[in-house]
Amino acid sequence: MTPANRRNLKNGLLFVSPWILGFAFFQIYPILYSLRLSFTRYSGFGNAVDIGLGNFIRLFQDPLFWQAAYNTLYYTVLAVPVGVVVAIALALAMHQRVREVSAYRALLYLPSILPLFALSFVWVVFVNPRYGLLSELFRLFGIDPPDFIGNPAFTKLGLVLLAQLGAGGPALIFLAGIQAIPRDLFESAEIDGAGALRQFFGITLPLITPVILYDIILGLSYGLQVFTQAYVITAGGEAGASTAGPLNSLLFYVLYIYKTAFQYTEMGYASALVWVFFIISLVMALFVFRWARRWVHYEA
């Protein structure tokens, strides 16, 4: 290596070193430490007692683990496809060639910048079975409003609905994807007699599949880590709430990790929960990427 190259390399590493050090200390070290903790019993204070695979054995026999995993997967499997559909619909709406389109785009995007914890408080009022606006909407269509707070069968569905308020962000990305499609494709389709629907399914959809994949991965990531809404909605009540929603129906995985670590002071078990979660998420992500190869069209 020439002296100039060596100097460049040294300077380069020097510039990157703050990030590398930060990454090593604040990301890598805690990750490895939590792996070590998952084989111990540790309250966060005093000594960590080594118990081998005890936490993992306990995990598979713990009904709350299965409940949390079920709740999280149920929510994710529902929220991700619905999210993609809503985002694409919003993007198509934002794509309309009308004069006031910028006003519509702003209006459609606005809900997604509201902070989630504030939205959660508003959500509780919004779905009040007697006085909530959403309940009035249901009654307008002659349907008995479901109890999104008190009925364990509906609490997660309610959160899926709430999550759609955040569809503005992905919608913008979809909009960019749709706008990137060359106009002449649509023009030649129209000449051949294709209607709007055929154009959508034949041209638009295949060409935005990379963005769909991106939204699915994003949605998967957010969905598996859902926490804020459940914490806000269930942390109230006299003496604190002790089940996360009726029948623990809002006990999501990350919420369960939080309770285990800080309410029951079991850092070791919480670490084991975290690692099992990591492995499951990794498998899911790998599966999604593998499956995506079949239906994603990247432009040559």
Place this chain on the structure above:
Amino acid sequence: MKKTFLWVVAAAVVLSLAACGGGKVSLTFWTSHTPPDSDTLKAMVDVWNKANPAIQVKFVQVPGSETDVAKLMTAVRGGTGPDVYFLDRFTVAQRAAAGVLTDITAQVKKQDPNLASQYVPYAWAETQFKGKTYALPFDTDSRVLYYNKDMVKAAGFDPAMFDPAKGPLTLAEVQRIAFRINKTDKSGAYTQVGFIPYDTTFSQGWHYTWGFDFGGKFADLAAGKVTPTDPNIVKAFQFLHDWAKAMGPQKVQTFISTYSPPNNPPQQNPFLIGKVAMMVSGDWVLNWIRMYAPNLSYGVTYIPVPNKGDKPSTWSGGWSLVIPTGSKHVDQAYKFMSWMAGPEGQKAYTVGTLHMPTWLSLLNDASLFDPQHLFFKQILDISYSRPPLPVGALYWDALTQAENEVTLDQQDPMTALQKVADAVNPQLAQYLPLE
């Protein structure tokens, strides 16, 4: 010239810092309480600060709850924990077992070797773990049946039947009255309800309340086991299940979601606004009524009992003051704590918040209790307290899950309670022996 100037400034700074260090100690005191109770605490801290210039206490409100002490734990672990913390007394054993609290046995002995005798016995018992003291008891409470006289009269019953002088009512009598008060609208949803014994969002319808009411025992400390499958606890859960079934479990849920949603403020407590005629709750509600519903026509009586002639019961909780691990001023913190948890501090808190003191001599001071509050003090004699367990929070949550399953008609009481035992006993086993 520049250099000498810098040296002079540096020397001045160092000297002033050294002077600051002499004599004055600054403590931090954290609580997760919210107004109105936290306002009283702040006022008490101000009184202390005025009288004690050498030990200044900074009062800080932090997020948390009875069982959620995440902020405390992360702060202590990071070395930035407070010197004094306001901790729910029934979790003292659990936090002590985890190593979060400082052992104050030595300081207690130095202050007064007989300090234990100054406090209500069950309150002192909750501050102990493995023979050492980790907390000073602060306040306590008890639970009663509140009833709305107007609503009872409107349903055709004489409120005088609730008079505690006549002894407790039976659950069957209360159910008769409650079901008569229930009102529904066209769609079948409840608009007014007599009594929801198992509600925990606006009242104290906890598993412990009814388990104790039916004479159940929740733990066998000597054997190192929790005993949720105690036959009387199973009977209590069966009672809750049957009550829920008779009212329609999901319809009750909808009523609760409507009038007592998450984060509902005390001003809108369904009993205070006349939507619910009876509820089991504690003495802090007296303060709420005083502030938010002064014209409410209500009374208090014993929690209803299963059979005629049964002795009534209640249970008491309360808070305590602790010194978390890592405090650098343990002795000064203890001085502050012992004043707060002593006769002066407890008197101020009782007057300001209508909770009850744990300092025995104050309990016998009738001037501290207005007539309504007096009943709560009288039933302290028949009050249970929760077993101090190193797995207190886990046990509580597991019992709540079981109560949920039973009242939503998803599980029968015995199976639900057996699940609680299976979940909690293995964890408790790690801390044996308990003494």
